[in-house]
Amino acid sequence: MSLKDDLEKLKEEGLKNIAESDEPSELNDIRVRLLGKKSPITDALRQMKDLPAEERPKVGSFANQIKEEIANAIAEQQAEFEKMMIEAKLKSETIDVTLPSHKTKKTGTMHVLHQIIADIEELFIGLGYQVINGSEVEEDKYNFEKMNIPKDHPARDMQDTFYIDDELLLRTHTSPQQARTMEEHDFSKGPLKMISPGKVYRRDTDDATHSHQFHQIEGLVVDKNITMSDLKGTLEILVRHVFGAERKIRFRPSYFPFTEPSVEVDITCFACGGTGCKICKGTGWIEVLGAGLVHPNVLKNSGVNPEVYSGFAFGIGPDRLAMLKYGVEDIRNFYLNDVRFIEQFKGEEA
Ligand code: DAH
Secondary structure (H helix, E strand, C coil): CCHHHHHHHHHHHHHHHHHHCCCHHHHHHHHHHHHCCCCHHHHHHHHHHHCCCCCHHHHHHHHHHHHHHHHHHHHHHHHHHHHHHHHHHHHHCCCCCCCCCCCCCCCCCCCHHHHHHHHHHHHHHHCCCEECCCCCEEEHHHHCHHHCCCCCCHHHHHHCCCEEECCEEECCCCCHHHHHHHHHCCHHHCCEEEEEEEEEECCCCCECCECCEEEEEEEEEEECCCCHHHHHHHHHHHHHHHHCCCCCEEEEEEEECCEEEEEEEEEECCCCCCCCCCCCCCCCEEEEEEEEEECHHHHHHCCCCCCCCEEEEEEECHHHHHHHHHCCCCHHHHHCCCHHHHHHHCCCCC
């Protein structure tokens, strides 16, 4: 048999072996056997020097052609193996994205009281007010004296609290922020308009409507020619925002040492619309906050001339607003951290 026939046979067998190979390592063995240093093709090419000169190119190109065909077949088979491997991998690693996750994360929610406070803050920011955060530890001077409640004043009894020493206490209301902001404010730059939300403390016995810690939002506007009608218009915007556009408000005369005149503010009952029900105790009205025109002594105590300036102030209890708005019967629920209670107010604002 001629060298050519040998190579032809080798090629046929080789291609068959390649096509029948089952795995990459087997294919590699075939490659070494057919194309390696000791392969018959390499051998044939080596033997060419013994051939007559005119045959050499023919046999040479034939051998190279076979070498190339085998190399291509191996490369194709190799690619086939790789494709199969990828497919097998994809199959075994399939992820079912529709499966539920192991643990569904619970998202929290803003506490209902903070939802109410944030909502009121947003309203007043829209009306051009600053939001001021005061300190919960306050001086007697600001909590009482500057608010027109001297040391021996009986009004102190209604707001007994936790003293740190004789002159330092946990504030009983947010009203001290009135004096603090008036002292800071530069009236030559325009009116003072602020609200100040935060926690306040009283030495109350806790029950369904009393908590030793609760929230207030103080409001204060000081400018020239501020009157009761400014106060009434502002509070109307507030209660309609919180309790609905149909609410009416009324002022009842009252007493606070830091306002003169002082009023309690009632709104028409949002449950019965004013005809009388359990929530409004049959009166058709619900008391929601205290307010008044800033007492001249308070202005004076804060360095503001009452002959030139006047102001209105109000104090809101967000806890009470939340109780009314959502029918919560016990104020202590707000502070118990019972998730079953808190969760009911999901998605209100947040
Ligand atoms: N500071 C009062 C309280 O804690 C609430 C209050 C009433 C604040 C009337 C005011 C006001 O600014 O004008 O009971």
